[in-house]
Amino acid sequence: MASVIPNVTAKFGLGRGLAWVLGTALVVLSPTLASADPVDPAALQRFVHQDCGSCHGMTLMGGLGPEITPEAMQFYDRDVLTTVILDGIPDTPMPPWRPLLSPQEAEWIADYLLTGEMK
Numbered sequence: 001m002a003s004v005i006p007n008v009t010a011k012f013g014l015g016r017g018l019a020w021v022l023g024t025a026l027v028v029l030s031p032t033l034a035s036a037d038p039v040d041p042a043a044l045q046r047f048v049h050q051d052c053g054s055c056h057g058m059t060l061m062g063g064l065g066p067e068i069t070p071e072a073m074q075f076y077d078r079d080v081l082t083t084v085i086l087d088g089i090p091d092t093p094m095p096p097w098r099p100l101l102s103p104q105e106a107e108w109i110a111d112y113l114l115t116g117e118m119k
């Protein structure tokens with residue numbers, strides 16, 4: 001580990017400190033979402049259960065946040081659900097995910113929550 005950081009700093013010049021910190025933060029939050037592929041179903045499924053699951057429960061049956069299973073979501077319109085995921089719910093702990101997810105990824109998650117099926 002001690003040898004990695006000097007290598008990185010030598011390589012990237014000014015601003016590398018910030019890049020390093022941001023890169024590390026992204027990797028820690030979601031290792032696979034940083035990839036170029038716009039939608040990676042396996043990664044998104046893991047993301048939903050781990051990141052969304054940290055509040056909604058690993059099985060999405062509820063925790064700090066309410067249950068978000070297909071049964072609980074059946075009255076949601078797909079577009080509304082996508083917007084809830086991207087923008088969060090103001091004045092509640094439900095955060096906006098726009099910084100981490102593309103609109104396509106949020107749509108995928110909306111479909112996933114509505115159907116419970118991998119596409």
Ligand code: HEC
Nearest residue numbers: 051052055064065066068084085089092093094095097109
């Ligand atoms: C920091 C905790 C937290 C995380 C992480 C989180 N949520 Fe939430 N979420 C909440 C809370 C709290 C609510 C309820 C807000 C309210 O009072 O209306 C909520 C509400 C929702 C709702 C509306 C539920 C309903 O019955 O209307 C949906 C859908 C939802 N979250 C999806 C997600 C998805 C998808 C993710 C992952 C991308 C996610 N949430 C991550 C806390 C969280």
